[in-house]
Amino acid sequence: MPEEHDDELAEELRRLAARLDPVPPELLTAAAGAFAWRDIDAELAELVFDSLLDVDEATQVRGSPERRLVSFTGGGVTLDIEVTTTGPARTIMGQIVPPQRGAVDVRRQQETVTTIEADELGRFRSGPLPPGPLSLRLRPAEGTPVVTDWLAL
Amino acid sequence: MDPGEVGQLVTSAASGDATAWQALAERFSGLVWSVTRAFRLGNADAADVFQTTWLRLAENIGRIEQPDRVGAWLATAARRECLQCLRMAGRAVPTDDIDQLEGPPARDNPTEEAILRAEKEQEDAERAVALWRAVSRLPARCHQLIRVLMASPPPSYAEVAAALGLPVGSIGPTRARCLQTLRELLVASGITGSSSLS
Numbered sequence: 001m002p003e004e005h006d007d008e009l010a011e012e013l014r015r016l017a018a019r020l021d022p023v024p025p026e027l028l029t030a031a032a033g034a035f036a037w038r039d040i041d042a043e044l045a046e047l048v049f050d051s052l053l054d055v056d057e058a059t060q061v062r063g064s065p066e067r068r069l070v071s072f073t074g075g076g077v078t079l080d081i082e083v084t085t086t087g088p089a090r091t092i093m094g095q096i097v098p099p100q101r102g103a104v105d106v107r108r109q110q111e112t113v114t115t116i117e118a119d120e121l122g123r124f125r126s127g128p129l130p131p132g133p134l135s136l137r138l139r140p141a142e143g144t145p146v147v148t149d150w151l152a153l
Numbered sequence: 154m155d156p157g158e159v160g161q162l163v164t165s166a167a168s169g170d171a172t173a174w175q176a177l178a179e180r181f182s183g184l185v186w187s188v189t190r191a192f193r194l195g196n197a198d199a200a201d202v203f204q205t206t207w208l209r210l211a212e213n214i215g216r217i218e219q220p221d222r223v224g225a226w227l228a229t230a231a232r233r234e235c236l237q238c239l240r241m242a243g244r245a246v247p248t249d250d251i252d253q254l255e256g257p258p259a260r261d262n263p264t265e266e267a268i269l270r271a272e273k274e275q276e277d278a279e280r281a282v283a284l285w286r287a288v289s290r291l292p293a294r295c296h297q298l299i300r301v302l303m304a305s306p307p308p309s310y311a312e313v314a315a316a317l318g319l320p321v322g323s324i325g326p327t328r329a330r331c332l333q334t335l336r337e338l339l340v341a342s343g344i345t346g347s348s349s350l351s
Binding site for chain 2: 013044133
């Protein structure tokens, strides 16, 4: 019966992938370790716009890989981030809306957290950052901390 | 593991149970990895997408609307990360064609030499090479579907549908069609019949 042959072939393919292209062990460890990054004290700001996938309403143009615009909203704030790519490095320039001072923790998976200060207009920028997962935690002068959804930089 | 057990793991992890999280990581890492490979990401990009997806689940674990369908949540999240990654890499196509994206096979996917070393018997090795090559030659949509189906443990059709952005009702018929296409590619490469292992 065709269905049995399909099931046999599918099972053979699955075993083949398990032998030839399994999940790398270090990534299994990373998946388990992701739990430690959970910030239960912070509100979550979700990704609401990504110029890579969405079209900007004002310009009707999709952003380029070199200049990517993303927005996160949650916990009463929006973070508008511009990600500039120059070779292997990324730089982020951010704007907190409504504008306010605050500390912005740059959370990267492999590194210790570094902190940038946002000025009185809510603006902040980073130095060069390597690619990989990134999440920002905003610690405003008043109110609850906010963490953005993780993004692959 | 039935959906009820999966849902319970999500609920426990949301309460801070690291052992429950570990079980989720073991259960669904194969699925997330397969989604990255379905979109033909190389090792570095696949690792970034994989890690970002799991970090996102960690942050969102308390907000999952349907805990017993967390596999589909992960597949959807991985899909989104893969599409972002492909755009960042400059494989730019209009949105409606994005699912037809077919990059070149990643340089660091298993080579034929590695396959030959992995198989004990020459016959098995020839079939394994032919099968692996045939999968890589599938048209984009079939490659995506077949590669996600190759995850361990086997994914549900709901999870496959989420990974591909397709209606779940289309997965069964598309699977049958793509397996037939795969058989035709095998026949064309001179390999006939079913596996000597079955």
